[in-house]
Amino acid sequence: MNHTSRITGWAAAAAAVLLVGCSSAVKLDEAPIESRDVKAGSAGGAGSSGTGSPGVAGGTGQSTVTPVDLTKGAGANAAASAGRVVYFDFDSFVVRDEFRGLIEAHARNLASNKGKRMVVEGHTDERGGREYNLALGQKRAEAVAKSMALLGAGESQVEAVSFGKERPVSEGQDEAAWAKNRRAELKDR
Amino acid sequence: MQIQRRRSLAALAGGLGLAASPLAWAQFRVEISGIGATQLPVGITRFRDEERSGQPVSAIVRADLERSGMFRTVESSGTMDERSLPVYPDWRARGADALVSGSVTKLSDGRFDVRFKLWDVVKGAEIVGQALAVPGDDLRMAAHRIADEVHQRLTGERGVNATRIAYVTRAANRYALRITDADGEGGQVALASPQPIISPAWSPDGRKLAYVSFETGKAVVMVQDVLTGARQSVASFRGSNSAPAWSPDGRKLAVTLSRDGVSQLYLIDMDGGPLRRLTTTTAIDTEAAFAPDGQSIYFVSDRGGAPQIYRVPTAGGNAERVTFSGSYNISPAISPDGRTMAYVTRDGGGAFRVMTLELTGGASPNAVSDTRDDESPSFAPNGRLIIYASRAQGRDVLMTTTLDGKIRTRLLSSGLDVREPAWGPFGR
Numbered sequence: 001m002n003h004t005s006r007i008t009g010w011a012a013a014a015a016a017v018l019l020v021g022c023s024s025a026v027k028l029d030e031a032p033i034e035s036r037d038v039k040a041g042s043a044g045g046a047g048s049s050g051t052g053s054p055g056v057a058g059g060t061g062q063s064t065v066t067p068v069d070l071t072k073g074a075g076a077n078a079a080a081s082a083g084r085v086v087y088f089d090f091d092s093f094v095v096r097d098e099f100r101g102l103i104e105a106h107a108r109n110l111a112s113n114k115g116k117r118m119v120v121e122g123h124t125d126e127r128g129g130r131e132y133n134l135a136l137g138q139k140r141a142e143a144v145a146k147s148m149a150l151l152g153a154g155e156s157q158v159e160a161v162s163f164g165k166e167r168p169v170s171e172g173q174d175e176a177a178w179a180k181n182r183r184a185e186l187k188d189r
Numbered sequence: 190m191q192i193q194r195r196r197s198l199a200a201l202a203g204g205l206g207l208a209a210s211p212l213a214w215a216q217f218r219v220e221i222s223g224i225g226a227t228q229l230p231v232g233i234t235r236f237r238d239e240e241r242s243g244q245p246v247s248a249i250v251r252a253d254l255e256r257s258g259m260f261r262t263v264e265s266s267g268t269m270d271e272r273s274l275p276v277y278p279d280w281r282a283r284g285a286d287a288l289v290s291g292s293v294t295k296l297s298d299g300r301f302d303v304r305f306k307l308w309d310v311v312k313g314a315e316i317v318g319q320a321l322a323v324p325g326d327d328l329r330m331a332a333h334r335i336a337d338e339v340h341q342r343l344t345g346e347r348g349v350n351a352t353r354i355a356y357v358t359r360a361a362n363r364y365a366l367r368i369t370d371a372d373g374e375g376g377q378v379a380l381a382s383p384q385p386i387i388s389p390a391w392s393p394d395g396r397k398l399a400y401v402s403f404e405t406g407k408a409v410v411m412v413q414d415v416l417t418g419a420r421q422s423v424a425s426f427r428g429s430n431s432a433p434a435w436s437p438d439g440r441k442l443a444v445t446l447s448r449d450g451v452s453q454l455y456l457i458d459m460d461g462g463p464l465r466r467l468t469t470t471t472a473i474d475t476e477a478a479f480a481p482d483g484q485s486i487y488f489v490s491d492r493g494g495a496p497q498i499y500r501v502p503t504a505g506g507n508a509e510r511v512t513f514s515g516s517y518n519i520s521p522a523i524s525p526d527g528r529t530m531a532y533v534t535r536d537g538g539g540a541f542r543v544m545t546l547e548l549t550g551g552a553s554p555n556a557v558s559d560t561r562d563d564e565s566p567s568f569a570p571n572g573r574l575i576i577y578a579s580r581a582q583g584r585d586v587l588m589t590t591t592l593d594g595k596i597r598t599r600l601l602s603s604g605l606d607v608r609e610p611a612w613g614p615f616g617r
Contacts, residue, residue, distance in 0.1 A: 119406075119407075127539075127541075128517070128519070128535070128541065129476070129519040129520050129541075129565070130387045130564065130565070130608075130609070131387070131388060131431060131432045131445070131475050131476045131489075131519075131520070132473070132475060132476065132496055132519045132520075134387075134401075134408060134429060134431050134432075134445075134452075134475075135429075135431075135445065135447075135452040135473040136473070138428065138429045138447045138451075138452055139451065139452070139473065142428075142447070142450060142451065159407075159427060159428065160447070161406075161407035161428060161429055162407075162408065162429045162447075163385070163408075164387075166385035166387065166403065167385070
């Protein structure tokens with residue numbers, strides 16, 4: 001608890017919302033977790049015994065902070081704040097060192113929440129064929145999923161899928177845009 | 190030495206004194222580039238009373254014949270119909286070897302009686318005459334059938350004007366799988382989705398489309414009955430499911446699955462038999478395309494470090510490499526006679542181009558496009574044309590080309606991005 005209290009207020013709140021999202025085993029078809037409002041967050045919290053923190057979640061109805069981190073510790077907290085996008089170099093499937101922490105945080109979170117599921121979506125830039133890019137995106141997603149498995153996540157907890165070049169975040173046609181599109185996104189199930 | 194001639198069909202129609210109604214705009218604009226192609230000169234007059242039918246029947250026939258690359262139309266003013274006796278010396282003087290004319294008559298039951306006759310101008314003799322009674326909705330189809338008959342009589346091989354093409358449109362992140370006539374007209378939506386759709390593939394009988402849909406949040410292979418709209422998920426394994434290709438007998442579907450960790454080729458038995466893994470590598474194997482005899486499958490693999498096209502026996506066995514020039518060769522399509530492969534290469538300047546390669550050996554690949562962003566080539570069922578996706582003026586467009594690249598046409602698509610073309614089989 002005293003560890004948590006040192007985190008600034010906004011960060012704690014953000015982490016709470018993210019973590020609650022992470023803990024939900026309900027399949028969500030639509031928006032990513034970050035876009036959910038507080039109401040959704042508390043609803044998830046109330047039903048989130050799956051976080052494995054019974055002592056805390058049981059006692060508080062409204063607080064968005066409660067389920068965050070007391071039992072999850074630094075790993076869970078890092079998972080929430082580490083981000084959810086891994087970027088790749090051109091024609092590469094190698095996870096760059098700067099993203100190791102991010103992947104490790106999510107992997108630890110999965111290791112300590114066996115009921116939790118994630119999907120890793122691989123993406124490519126726009127150059128080249130749609131099917132080959134789909135396979136390249138899959139390879140990126142598999143690379144991230146494999147790293148997570150090595151770091152303790154159960155294989156059935158992570159599904160690697162690909163959108164190839166079908167869902168760019170940037171529609172530009174230069175290296176800056178392409179670099180943003182060569183990515184793997186980690187999403188909750 | 191290339192001469193480029195461009196002409197819109199509307200200008201052509203205007204020059205011939207035809208009614209310039211909006212319907213006279215066929216959606217493919219014919220852009221002829223290059224000289225030396227042997228093209229049979231044909232005269233096509235306006236069909237009597239076609240202006241009362243609501244469809245520019247003779248203009249549709251003319252556009253069909255021009256797009257095939259096998260014909261060029263000669264100056265064809267004048268009034269006649271299928272009962273006329275052509276003044277042969279006059280047509281010879283215009284340079285025509287053959288002549289088409291006809292009529293469109295509304296019947297008492299609301300249908301239209303479409304008649305035409307084809308003459309051999311050189312010999313001064315009739316070749317064929319036919320009558321088709323069709324509802325108004327099928328007038329375009331009647332015109333396409335006339336073009337196909339002319340094509341067959343004059344060249345000895347089947348025309349593809351009465352076939353259909355499937356493709357995908359995107360507008361404001363709405364995706365639609367559409368089916369149109371081979372000239373890009375008469376489009377109908379087979380599937381509308383908020384999620385991407387890629388890789389449509391016609392079943393050999395033309396009744397079904399297999400495609401990849403992301404509607405469930407990942408790539409899943411669906412098969413849809415075009416007539417009834419009934420859909421079936423045929424591959425939704427863990428990971429991605431993509432790149433469907435029908436065997437020529439329609440009983441197997443080759444797909445790419447990542448269920449075992451990396452994208453590999455598998456065969457789905459459409460009669461319900463077990464799934465069979467076709468390739469076993471640690472590389473990407475994808476984009477299967479059956480040879481027309483069904484005995485082998487062409488596909489893309491980066492097992493050698495970069496994507497190249499390989500061929501493997503359908504029964505299983507060792508794969509042999511097929512492409513050797515360039516460091517990025519993808520998206521194979523095999524001609525109906527099995528002799529030519531169309532595919533996309535990335536050239537040294539980073540441009541993606543449609544190429545053809547004679548599979549009988551010896552020859553080097555030929556570029557058939559001069560654009561930079563080509564994708565997804567697909568053969569017409571008579572093997573004379575290739576349709577492919579490209580980009581022009583910032584939009585995704587569809588092009589057709591003859592196999593020598595000399596006659597290219599572009600689908601005009603009124604503000605939509607169009608992509609992923611698949612040319613359907615004969616017969617509907």
